[in-house]
Amino acid sequence: MLQDSPSPVWDTLDHHYGPAGDLPALIARCAGADPETADRAFGELHNKVFHQGGAVVSAAPPVLPVLLGWAADPGCRLRCGAVRLIGSLAKVGRQAAPRFVTPAWPAAWDGAVPVLVELLDDPDPRVRREVGFPLAQAVRAADRVLPALHRRWQVEEDEAARIGLVMAAGQLLRHLDGEWPAESVDWLLSLTARHEPAQRLAGAVALRRSGLGGRDARHIDVIAEALGRSDVGPWVDAWCGPHRPDRLAPQADAALGDDRAGRVRLSTLLLTGPGGPGAPGLWTAGEVMSRWRSPVDELLPRVADRLADPDPEVRTLAVELVAACGSRGVPWADRLAELARAPEPAVALGALHALSGIGDARVVAPLAERLAAGDPATAFASRGLAHFGCGPTLTRLLEPLRAHADVLLPLLIGRLRAARTRDERRDLVLLLAAWGPAAAPATGELLRLVGTEAEPWALDALVAVGTAPAREAVRAAGPDGPPDAGPGERHRVAVRYWRASGDPEPLLARLGQESADLLPGLVAELGPLARRLEPRLRERVGPRERDWNQVDLAHALWRITGTPEDAHATVVALRFALPGEAGIGRRAERSIARIGGIGPDAAGAAPLLRPLLTVDRRPVPGQGVSAIADDDRLCATVGRTLSRLG
The missing domain is CATH 1.25.40 (Serine Threonine Protein Phosphatase 5, Tetratricopeptide repeat)
Known part of the structure; x- marks a missing residue:
C-alpha cells in the first residue's frame, strides 16, 4: 500500500511546528528496531501532526497511509498508537471548521475507511478495541461502516471490543444526516435487554448519545444497575471508556445530557440502591449539582448520609461535596466537626473546609493543631481549582477565617518563616493580603520579605494590611520599580505606590502614555x-x-x-x-x-x-x-x- 502511494514533496507541506521536511526522517525513526527510540519518535510525530487538535495540517494526508500501514502490520509495535492517532485526526476533520482542515484531507480519509473496516477482523484484540474510534468518525461512509460494526459484533468475543463497536455505532447514528438504517436501530434497541451488564450499559449509553429512544427512564435503571453491580474493567480497555474505573459513572452520567430529572434519579439510585457503591453516586451527584441548582435540596441529604460510610474514599468525596455546598451544610455541622479530627488527612481537610464555609468556630482548633505541627497537607498551592476529589486549596480553606486571626495568624507567620519553597511562600503571602487589616500583626514578617524574590507579593500584602510601617515601606520602594523592571512590573509598582501614598501622579503619567493599556x-x-x-x-x-x-x-x-x-x-x-x-x-x-x-x-x-x-x-x-x-x-x-x- 505504501509503495503505491505517491511521494509528497514534504517541504511544501506543514505540520504544527512548521515545514514538514523533517517528517520522513522522523517516520524512519518510528519504524526503527530500537523500541525506546521508536516510542520517542512516535510521540514527536504525534505532536507535530496532531498537537492539541483543532486543525488538520497539510502534512496529515500523506502521513495517513504511513499510519494505516503500521496499523495493518502485525509485526509493528506502534499499531494501537497509529489507530488512535488516525482517530484523533479523523475527529478533528469531522468537527473543525472547513478553514482549519487541509483540502486534501477528505479524500485521504475516505480512502482510509476501507482499511480500517478490515481491521475489525484483526487477530489482535488490542487493535480491535481501538479501531472503533476512527470508524466512529466515518459519518460519510456510515452506510458501509454501520453494517460492518454490526456484523463484527455478532462474532466478537472480546468484551471491550464489543463495547467499542456499540459506542461507535451510536456515535455514527448521532451524526448521520440521512435516514437511520433499520438494522442498526434494531441492534442498539435490543442491547438493553442483553444478559451481560457491560453490554446493557453500552446499549443504554449509546441510545442516549445517539438520541435514539428519547429519555426513556428505563435507561437510568440499566445504567444504575450496571454501575452498581458489574465489573467495569472492559470499559477501561475500550476506546470509548475512561482511563480509570471510578470515572465511568460521570461518563455514563454525562451521556444523559440535559436530562436533569434522569441524572438526579441516577445519582439517587447509586447513592441509595441496595448494595450500590457510594463513590459512583457521589461522582454523579457532584456533576449534577454543579450544573443545576434545584437538585441540591434533593441530593445533598443523600450525599451527607455517606459521611458515615466505612470507606475512607467515599467519606472524602462526601465531605468535599458537602463543603462545596457552603452554608447548606449547616445541618451536618456536628458530624463535620467529628470528621475534622479523622485520621485520614483528606477526610479531615475536607471537613475543615466545610466548617470554614459555614462559619463554624469548631474549625479553628483542629486547623490550628495542623498548622502548628507543620502538617504538609495544609501547604498546597492556592492557584488550583477545587475540582471534585482534589481537596480544598489553602486560600479557600483559610480566607473566610480572618475573624479568627488572633489564633491562626501567629501560626501562619511561623509557617511563612519556615517555608522552604517559592510556591508555599507565595501562597501564604497572598493569603495574608486577602485578610487585609486583620493580618496587621504580620507586618514585620512581610517587611523582612522586601528585597527577596517574594518582594512583589509582600508589597501587595503590605498595601492590603495598611499599617503605617507597611505604607511607609511601599512608599520607600518608590513609584518606578527597579531599573530592570519591565513595563508591566512598572505599572504594578505605580499602582502599589498610589494605594499606599495617595499620590496618583506617577500612575496617571503611566496610564496617560499612548502605548499604555487603559485598565x-x-x-x-x-x-x-x-x-x-x-x-x-x-x-x-x-x-x-x-x-x-x-x-x-x-x-x-x-x-x-x-x-x-x-x-x-x-x-x-x-x-x-x-x-x-x-x-x-x-x-x-x-x-x-x-x-x-x-x-x-x-x-x-x-x-x-x-x-x-x-x-x-x-x-x-x-x-x-x-x-x-x-x-x-x-x-x-x-x-x-x-x-x-x-
Whole structure:
C-alpha cells in the first residue's frame, strides 16, 4: 500500500511546528528496531501532526497511509498508537471548521475507511478495541461502516471490543444526516435487554448519545444497575471508556445530557440502591449539582448520609461535596466537626473546609493543631481549582477565617518563616493580603520579605494590611520599580505606590502614555482623579456583543463624570454583554459588582440581572464542584448589586 502511494514533496507541506521536511526522517525513526527510540519518535510525530487538535495540517494526508500501514502490520509495535492517532485526526476533520482542515484531507480519509473496516477482523484484540474510534468518525461512509460494526459484533468475543463497536455505532447514528438504517436501530434497541451488564450499559449509553429512544427512564435503571453491580474493567480497555474505573459513572452520567430529572434519579439510585457503591453516586451527584441548582435540596441529604460510610474514599468525596455546598451544610455541622479530627488527612481537610464555609468556630482548633505541627497537607498551592476529589486549596480553606486571626495568624507567620519553597511562600503571602487589616500583626514578617524574590507579593500584602510601617515601606520602594523592571512590573509598582501614598501622579503619567493599556477597573478606582483620561476612554466605548470590557469602560467613565448618561451607557453595555455568555466568570462578576456602585441611576440593569438569580442552570463556567461555590458567590454579588440599585 505504501509503495503505491505517491511521494509528497514534504517541504511544501506543514505540520504544527512548521515545514514538514523533517517528517520522513522522523517516520524512519518510528519504524526503527530500537523500541525506546521508536516510542520517542512516535510521540514527536504525534505532536507535530496532531498537537492539541483543532486543525488538520497539510502534512496529515500523506502521513495517513504511513499510519494505516503500521496499523495493518502485525509485526509493528506502534499499531494501537497509529489507530488512535488516525482517530484523533479523523475527529478533528469531522468537527473543525472547513478553514482549519487541509483540502486534501477528505479524500485521504475516505480512502482510509476501507482499511480500517478490515481491521475489525484483526487477530489482535488490542487493535480491535481501538479501531472503533476512527470508524466512529466515518459519518460519510456510515452506510458501509454501520453494517460492518454490526456484523463484527455478532462474532466478537472480546468484551471491550464489543463495547467499542456499540459506542461507535451510536456515535455514527448521532451524526448521520440521512435516514437511520433499520438494522442498526434494531441492534442498539435490543442491547438493553442483553444478559451481560457491560453490554446493557453500552446499549443504554449509546441510545442516549445517539438520541435514539428519547429519555426513556428505563435507561437510568440499566445504567444504575450496571454501575452498581458489574465489573467495569472492559470499559477501561475500550476506546470509548475512561482511563480509570471510578470515572465511568460521570461518563455514563454525562451521556444523559440535559436530562436533569434522569441524572438526579441516577445519582439517587447509586447513592441509595441496595448494595450500590457510594463513590459512583457521589461522582454523579457532584456533576449534577454543579450544573443545576434545584437538585441540591434533593441530593445533598443523600450525599451527607455517606459521611458515615466505612470507606475512607467515599467519606472524602462526601465531605468535599458537602463543603462545596457552603452554608447548606449547616445541618451536618456536628458530624463535620467529628470528621475534622479523622485520621485520614483528606477526610479531615475536607471537613475543615466545610466548617470554614459555614462559619463554624469548631474549625479553628483542629486547623490550628495542623498548622502548628507543620502538617504538609495544609501547604498546597492556592492557584488550583477545587475540582471534585482534589481537596480544598489553602486560600479557600483559610480566607473566610480572618475573624479568627488572633489564633491562626501567629501560626501562619511561623509557617511563612519556615517555608522552604517559592510556591508555599507565595501562597501564604497572598493569603495574608486577602485578610487585609486583620493580618496587621504580620507586618514585620512581610517587611523582612522586601528585597527577596517574594518582594512583589509582600508589597501587595503590605498595601492590603495598611499599617503605617507597611505604607511607609511601599512608599520607600518608590513609584518606578527597579531599573530592570519591565513595563508591566512598572505599572504594578505605580499602582502599589498610589494605594499606599495617595499620590496618583506617577500612575496617571503611566496610564496617560499612548502605548499604555487603559485598565477600566483601575481607572474607575481613580475616579475623578483620572479625568484627563476621559477622551481616550470615550474613543474605546461602543457596544459589542459579549464584551465585559465595555461594561467596565462605561462604568469608569461614570466614575469620572458621575453623569446619568454614562450610568445609562453602562446599562446598555451590560445588555450587550449578557446574551450568549458562556459563563459569568470572576471577570464578569466584578463588572456586575461595580454597576451596583452607580446606584439608582443604573436601575435599568436590575431586570437584566434578576434572571441570574432565577435560572436553574448555573450561569457560571463549569469547573467541577467549584461551580457550586462560584455560583453562590455570583448570586450574593447580584443580590447586593440589586439592593444597591434600589
